Amino acid sequence: MFGFILRRLGLLIPTFIGVSLVAFFFIRLLPGDPVLLLAGERGISPERYAELMHRFGFDLPLWKQFIYYFGDLMHGDFGTSISTKKPIFTEFFTLFPATLELSICAVIFAVVLGVPAGVIAAVKRNSWFDHTAMATALVGYSMPIFWWALLLIIVFSGTLGWTPVSGRISLMFFFPKVTGFMLIDSLLSGKAGAFQSAASHLILPTIVLGTIPLAVIARQTRSAMLEVLGEDYIRTARAKGLSPFRVVAVHALRNALIPVITTIGLQIGVLMAGAILTETIFSWPGVGKWMVDSIFRRDYPAVQGGLVLIALIVMGVNLVVDMLYGLVNPKIRHQR
Amino acid sequence: MPILEISNLSVDFRTVGGQFRAVDGVSMAVEPGEIVSIVGESGSGKSVSMLALMGLLPWTATITADRMMFDGRDLLTISPRERRRIIGNDLAMIFQEPMSSLNPCYTVGWQIGEVLKVHLGLNKRARRDRTVELLELVGIPSAAERLDTFPHQMSGGMNQRVMIAMAIACNPKLLIADEPTTALDVTIQAQILDLLAKLQRETGMALVLITHDMGVVAETANRVSVQYAGQKVEEQPVSELFADPHHPYTAALLSALPERATTRRLPSIAGVVPGQYDRPAGCLFSPRCSFVTERCVDKAPVTQGEAAGYALCHYPLSHGKPVGHPGPAAILDRRLSA
Numbered sequence: 001m002f003g004f005i006l007r008r009l010g011l012l013i014p015t016f017i018g019v020s021l022v023a024f025f026f027i028r029l030l031p032g033d034p035v036l037l038l039a040g041e042r043g044i045s046p047e048r049y050a051e052l053m054h055r056f057g058f059d060l061p062l063w064k065q066f067i068y069y070f071g072d073l074m075h076g077d078f079g080t081s082i083s084t085k086k087p088i089f090t091e092f093f094t095l096f097p098a099t100l101e102l103s104i105c106a107v108i109f110a111v112v113l114g115v116p117a118g119v120i121a122a123v124k125r126n127s128w129f130d131h132t133a134m135a136t137a138l139v140g141y142s143m144p145i146f147w148w149a150l151l152l153i154i155v156f157s158g159t160l161g162w163t164p165v166s167g168r169i170s171l172m173f174f175f176p177k178v179t180g181f182m183l184i185d186s187l188l189s190g191k192a193g194a195f196q197s198a199a200s201h202l203i204l205p206t207i208v209l210g211t212i213p214l215a216v217i218a219r220q221t222r223s224a225m226l227e228v229l230g231e232d233y234i235r236t237a238r239a240k241g242l243s244p245f246r247v248v249a250v251h252a253l254r255n256a257l258i259p260v261i262t263t264i265g266l267q268i269g270v271l272m273a274g275a276i277l278t279e280t281i282f283s284w285p286g287v288g289k290w291m292v293d294s295i296f297r298r299d300y301p302a303v304q305g306g307l308v309l310i311a312l313i314v315m316g317v318n319l320v321v322d323m324l325y326g327l328v329n330p331k332i333r334h335q336r
Numbered sequence: 337m338p339i340l341e342i343s344n345l346s347v348d349f350r351t352v353g354g355q356f357r358a359v360d361g362v363s364m365a366v367e368p369g370e371i372v373s374i375v376g377e378s379g380s381g382k383s384v385s386m387l388a389l390m391g392l393l394p395w396t397a398t399i400t401a402d403r404m405m406f407d408g409r410d411l412l413t414i415s416p417r418e419r420r421r422i423i424g425n426d427l428a429m430i431f432q433e434p435m436s437s438l439n440p441c442y443t444v445g446w447q448i449g450e451v452l453k454v455h456l457g458l459n460k461r462a463r464r465d466r467t468v469e470l471l472e473l474v475g476i477p478s479a480a481e482r483l484d485t486f487p488h489q490m491s492g493g494m495n496q497r498v499m500i501a502m503a504i505a506c507n508p509k510l511l512i513a514d515e516p517t518t519a520l521d522v523t524i525q526a527q528i529l530d531l532l533a534k535l536q537r538e539t540g541m542a543l544v545l546i547t548h549d550m551g552v553v554a555e556t557a558n559r560v561s562v563q564y565a566g567q568k569v570e571e572q573p574v575s576e577l578f579a580d581p582h583h584p585y586t587a588a589l590l591s592a593l594p595e596r597a598t599t600r601r602l603p604s605i606a607g608v609v610p611g612q613y614d615r616p617a618g619c620l621f622s623p624r625c626s627f628v629t630e631r632c633v634d635k636a637p638v639t640q641g642e643a644a645g646y647a648l649c650h651y652p653l654s655h656g657k658p659v660g661h662p663g664p665a666a667i668l669d670r671r672l673s674a
Binding site: 231232233235236237238239240241242243246251254255328329330331 | 390392419420421422423424425428429431433436437438439440441442450451454455486488499502
């Protein structure tokens with residue numbers, strides 16, 4: 001197991017180098033630069049402009065800038081934000097719990113609805129449930145998520161007034177940050193109604209962010225289930241006189257979950273991309289919204305550092321998922 | 337009283353091209369403690385009739401029968417819940433592919449224990465003891481250490497032993513073995529057959545052995561039922577069948593055995609089993625039969641009496657001679673015309 005983790009960590013090195021390269025060059029492809037945007041509408045004198053460009057090191061040749069940046073990365077220094085003057089690392093991890101909380105809720109939402117929907121669709125294949133569920137999943141997968149978010153806001157926040165439009169918690173609540181997770185902190189604060197407020201703020205963003213993973217998981221579960229249900233060991237299970245529920249829940253599901261877990265792992269990356277849109281629409285103070293703001297400010301260090309940190313987190317999650325895979329699939333476990 | 341009695345069982349499958357009759361009017365009876373073998377080539381409906389009995393056919397199958405009794409219970413009218421109380425318990429089945437017939441996610445000990453829990457309600461400790469006992473019974477060395485192994489860590493022969501242990505866990509009255517040795521090495525085949533025969537002797541259960549291997553039949557069975565294209569074409573005690581086959585198909589099968597061959601070139605049965613679209617109007621074996629006449633092509637035969645081995649033939653053989661046959665001149669040379 002230890003050797004396996006080491007090998008997997010080794011594989012992360014080329015990925016890490018690739019991500020830092022891409023992060024560095026792509027943000028510089030955008031027109032404009034941070035100094036111009038800092039100056040704003042008042043403009044800036046050419047001397048002052050040159051001075052600032054020199055201070056941030058943007059006057060150096062690109063390759064030299066990259067070497068400095070990568071060297072700092074290797075020392076664990078993710079740089080300092082140009083607009084806030086705070087270290088990227090601190091800034092990122094101040095905001096990260098908000099994103100994590102939302103992502104966890106979205107994954108739970110997707111798994112709790114997607115796996116049973118896929119299982120039922122497979123067991124009752126060609127039924128109205130199967131057709132409805134799979135058509136809905138296709139729609140969910142194909143829908144642009146910003147549009148879906150706006151639609152939900154119009155209906156549930158606007159017309160019905162059931163959920164708040166944006167933010168993490170109502171402004172009337174204020175309590176110290178302990179874990180950074182609003183659901184937990186609001187409970188710890190002991191203030192009446194705080195938890196309910198935090199939870200109601202989570203509903204729409206969770207649905208929006210969870211929709212694509214939900215659709216993918218439901219479809220993947222269905223096809224994995226269909227394959228497994230045709231296996232010889234399912235016939236054996238039925239020949240043992242087990243109830244149909246036990247055959248599906250104990251004998252089929254465990255096998256069908258093996259590919260589904262891989263899918264869930266791959267969805268973590270999709271989730272991070274989705275978080276950028278979702279957080280922006282719902283003014284969710286997480287790293288997604290912070291990334292978008294940094295891009296608009298051409299805050300090169302923030303964008304670079306943020307991308308690298310997100311990539312590291314996605315890679316870490318995938319590693320954990322691969323280890324989970326071994327827990328479910330005894331064949332993998334013993335080959336290590 | 338027979339433990340199993342099937343009369344006029346037919347199974348139809350709904351396919352894209354219409355109805356397909358996989359089993360066509362098959363009858364059989366199995367006495368307690370008897371070993372009955374069902375032989376026939378691939379697609380002759382051997383497995384399907386037994387899967388129908390177990391209730392394991394897919395929803396596309398339609399089962400009709402005059403009678404389907406097991407141990408005094410009518411399997412035709414029984415509820416699924418009641419059937420589940422019987423199968424895996426009094427009526428058990430093992431399959432062709434031991435490697436894929438066990439669930440890869442669970443240990444063999446757990447999979448055997450599950451039967452004991454569901455049917456006998458044994459507690460954890462009793463289940464463990466009984467599982468070790470069963471594994472020893474089927475000849476798995478150091479059984480206690482094998483409890484926690486997964487199917488992929490064992491060989492095909494070992495997995496088939498586990499399947500057998502699982503099937504006999506509740507002391508069934510009838511065990512159906514569906515080509516239990518087909519997927520195994522020749523040396524292992526003999527061991528598994530010996531094991532089945534030994535268990536049958538010791539427990540007194542009845543055994544239905546589905547196979548396409550006449551050698552297996554000769555070694556183990558008491559009585560043989562030969563199936564062809566979904567129909568039972570002959571049924572005889574094993575020694576009589578080998579001594580004097582009454583259906584031309586049985587005779588052709590036996591003469592194709594290498595150990596019985598009389599010519600340098602091994603005889604074979606030309607052609608294949610008729611499929612969904614080329615079923616003959618008369619006798620289903622007529623396109624491949626070496627005694628075929630106009631009557632065979634036009635008119636379906638009826639089952640002969642016990643003396644003629646219940647042969648489904650117009651001219652059942654008696655010591656190699658077709659009884660009532662109009663003579664060589666009437667034989668159609670189908671191989672040339674076809």
